Amino acid sequence: MVDLSVKIGELNLQNPVLTASGTFGYGEEFSDFIDLNKLGGFIVKGTTLEPRQGNAYPRMVETPSGMLNAVGLQNKGVDYFIDTIYPRIKNYRTNIIVNVSGASIDDYIAVAEKLMPLPNIPAIEVNISCPNVKQGGMAFGTSPEGAAEVTRRLREVYKKTLIVKLSPNVTDISSIAKAVENVGADAISLVNTFMGMAIDVERRRPYLSTITGGLSGPAIRPIAVRMVWQAAHSVRIPVIGLGGIMNGRDALEFLMAGAKAIQIGTANFIDPAVTIKVVNELEDYCQRHGISDIKEIIGII
Amino acid sequence: MSQKNISNFIIKESISLTDKYQLMILECTEEAKAFQDIKPGQFVQIRVDNSHHTFLRRPISINDVDIENRTLTLLIRKAGDGTKAICSLSQGDTLNLIWPLGNGFSVDITPASRIILMGGGVGVAPLLYLGKILRMYGLKPEFLLGAQSSDDLLLLEKFKEIGTVHISTDDGSLGEKGLVTRHSVLSTHIDKIYCCGPLPMMKGVAALCKSNNIDCEVSLENVMACGVGACLCCVEPTVKGNRCVCTEGPVFNINELLW
Ligand SMILES: Cc1cc2nc3c(=O)[nH]c(=O)nc-3n(C[C@H](O)[C@H](O)[C@H](O)COP(=O)(O)OP(=O)(O)OC[C@H]3O[C@@H](n4cnc5c(N)ncnc54)[C@H](O)[C@@H]3O)c2cc1C
Ligand SMILES: Cc1cc2nc3c(=O)[nH]c(=O)nc-3n(C[C@H](O)[C@H](O)[C@H](O)COP(=O)(O)O)c2cc1C
Ligand code: FES
Numbered sequence: 419m420v421d422l423s424v425k426i427g428e429l430n431l432q433n434p435v436l437t438a439s440g441t442f443g444y445g446e447e448f449s450d451f452i453d454l455n456k457l458g459g460f461i462v463k464g465t466t467l468e469p470r471q472g473n474a475y476p477r478m479v480e481t482p483s484g485m486l487n488a489v490g491l492q493n494k495g496v497d498y499f500i501d502t503i504y505p506r507i508k509n510y511r512t513n514i515i516v517n518v519s520g521a522s523i524d525d526y527i528a529v530a531e532k533l534m535p536l537p538n539i540p541a542i543e544v545n546i547s548c549p550n551v552k553q554g555g556m557a558f559g560t561s562p563e564g565a566a567e568v569t570r571r572l573r574e575v576y577k578k579t580l581i582v583k584l585s586p587n588v589t590d591i592s593s594i595a596k597a598v599e600n601v602g603a604d605a606i607s608l609v610n611t612f613m614g615m616a617i618d619v620e621r622r623r624p625y626l627s628t629i630t631g632g633l634s635g636p637a638i639r640p641i642a643v644r645m646v647w648q649a650a651h652s653v654r655i656p657v658i659g660l661g662g663i664m665n666g667r668d669a670l671e672f673l674m675a676g677a678k679a680i681q682i683g684t685a686n687f688i689d690p691a692v693t694i695k696v697v698n699e700l701e702d703y704c705q706r707h708g709i710s711d712i713k714e715i716i717g718i719i
Numbered sequence: 720m721s722q723k724n725i726s727n728f729i730i731k732e733s734i735s736l737t738d739k740y741q742l743m744i745l746e747c748t749e750e751a752k753a754f755q756d757i758k759p760g761q762f763v764q765i766r767v768d769n770s771h772h773t774f775l776r777r778p779i780s781i782n783d784v785d786i787e788n789r790t791l792t793l794l795i796r797k798a799g800d801g802t803k804a805i806c807s808l809s810q811g812d813t814l815n816l817i818w819p820l821g822n823g824f825s826v827d828i829t830p831a832s833r834i835i836l837m838g839g840g841v842g843v844a845p846l847l848y849l850g851k852i853l854r855m856y857g858l859k860p861e862f863l864l865g866a867q868s869s870d871d872l873l874l875l876e877k878f879k880e881i882g883t884v885h886i887s888t889d890d891g892s893l894g895e896k897g898l899v900t901r902h903s904v905l906s907t908h909i910d911k912i913y914c915c916g917p918l919p920m921m922k923g924v925a926a927l928c929k930s931n932n933i934d935c936e937v938s939l940e941n942v943m944a945c946g947v948g949a950c951l952c953c954v955e956p957t958v959k960g961n962r963c964v965c966t967e968g969p970v971f972n973i974n975e976l977l978w
Contacts, residue, residue: 443949450723463951471961478944478952480775485944489951492961635774687775687945688766690817691725 427579427604438683459513484635650676666699758823839916865899
């Protein structure tokens with residue numbers, strides 16, 4: 419028996435495999451393909467205070483070994499989540515984490531306060547890549563001050579496990595990681611998508627309605643591994659690594675770089691059963707290498 | 720909603736209809752009950768293993784179903800790298816499919832209705848199984864097929880086995896000459912139109928149906944990533960806001976759309 423369990427804040431994960439927000443719906447979309455109870459946990463869609471229609475179609479274009487998306491946080495709002503979706507998913511026996519987005523700090527706080535009483539939501543993941551509408555649309559997560567401000571205010575009201583998801587569209591990820599650690603984040607997750615752009619040269623126009631979008635998939639993996647490694651060497655709180663993980667080998671790269679847990683995003687689109695395969699592949703790897711506890715290899719680089 | 724599966728299929732037959740179109744018959748290698756649950760208008764997501772330029776799966780409509788022999792037939796247009804790679808596989812090769820996906824056409828229709836199944840280009844694909852099912856329910860579906868020229872009309876013989884076929888071609892090489900949306904059969908009495916084809920054609924039919932009070936369903940082909948309702952990349956604006964084409968579609972009643 420290999421011990422795959424890890425701890426993130428107050429959360430006990432039976433294995434380090436989580437799903438990335440926005441790529442796994444509310445979990446139930448995948449219940450035909452996998453047993454959700456076998457995951458370390460799953461992170462649901464980005465949730466905002468008010469319902470959002472998201473951006474205009476087209477919102478997605480495939481790119482080499484990846485894709486650009488501009489979904490724009492389409493969701494029915496936190497109240498709908500609490501009234502309609504939560505009752506449907508709350509009985510899964512794994513950690514359900516809600517990804518929280520906002521256009522202002524007050525928005526984030528309002529969503530967090532509404533989610534806190536739900537007994538089966540032990541943690542939130544805060545997406546600080548959102549544009550700060552009140553401050554000229556610059557993402558909260560692109561400066562240490564902005565990232566720290568959202569985190570500090572959320573820490574004051576949110577008493578459960580607080581995970582802050584960092585934007586990779588920054589020059590110095592370490593300073594941002596330290597900034598959110600200093601004001602009380604329990605963990606950080608990275609990376610969110612990289613800002614990118616693709617042009618349809620035949621039609622002479624961008625593929626996406628928003629011109630730019632977020633790049634995900636294996637195309638970003640080496641950059642993500644580097645950033646996770648840098649972040650893990652800058653903070654003492656747990657780091658959750660993601661970006662282009664397609665299989666167990668890829669997940670191991672992040673674990674060795676210092677991530678205590680990992681998330682799988684875009685890979686779910688190609689193989690809806692990939693998460694369980696990664697769990698099995700991690701176990702196989704440990705057996706093959708005589709490792710009895712996955713924690714032995716976390717952060718060895 | 721039907722149970723979704725991820726299964727390997729073996730290519731039993733791959734037939735070049737023209738240099739642009741391939742008909743592929745796939746046999747499921749795994750025990751799966753899903754065949755009798757497949758609704759006409761549903762689709763599959765094919766994993767493309769043999770193209771370096773293709774990352775995501777490709778959505779393709781179910782053209783025909785053989786429940787007994789556990790086969791699916793697909794009609795594929797070689798649009799780009801992904802579909803070309805799929806079409807280049809041969810008999811005996813394996814394809815990985817997520818299936819069946821989407822809502823499918825609604826087939827609860829009053830018996831005496833006059834029904835037209837209208838298709839353009841590769842959009843004729845889902846109409847074959849739809850026609851078969853409607854026939855099974857005792858209805859008399861008629862087809863209205865449009866193409867650039869007679870060479871581009873696909874599966875004509877198969878459609879003729881199911882019902883009357885009306886044709887229009889842009890160059891007049893077969894049937895009426897001109898746009899399929901101007902075909903004379905559309906000025907006769909019709910209760911319901913099912914349509915799948917290029918967007919301008921579907922929008923043309925939708926406008927015609929709205930002004931003549933004809934019930935009409937169209938099948939959309941928005942680009943997709945996941946195909947299972949998880950990513951929200953495929954949305955179409957509707958009277959109820961943005962909705963997923965992969966789960967709440969691909970078939971929509973035109974009254975739901977903002978066309
Ligand atoms: C629900 C659904 C059912 C479909 N059924 C069929 C079918 O039965 N037979 C069939 O041949 N095709 C069908 N399509 C279209 C098919 O999925 C695309 O042609 C295919 O994804 C193109 O992939 P590619 O790699 O070959 O081309 P790419 O290199 O990705 O694209 C080549 C060209 O095709 C266009 N294209 C890409 N995706 C689509 C799309 N979804 N719809 C229309 N054009 C597109 C691109 O803009 C580009 O100009 C269906 C699409 C959907 C969403
Ligand atoms: C379609 C799509 C939607 C996403 N939506 C969100 C979101 O709502 N909130 C968020 O924090 N990240 C979102 N992401 C980013 C992913 O959670 C993840 O950080 C990113 O895709 C990198 O991981 P991957 O390469 O494994 O997909 C989204 C990504 C995709 C592809
Ligand atoms: S393609 Fe992902 S939701 Fe439709």
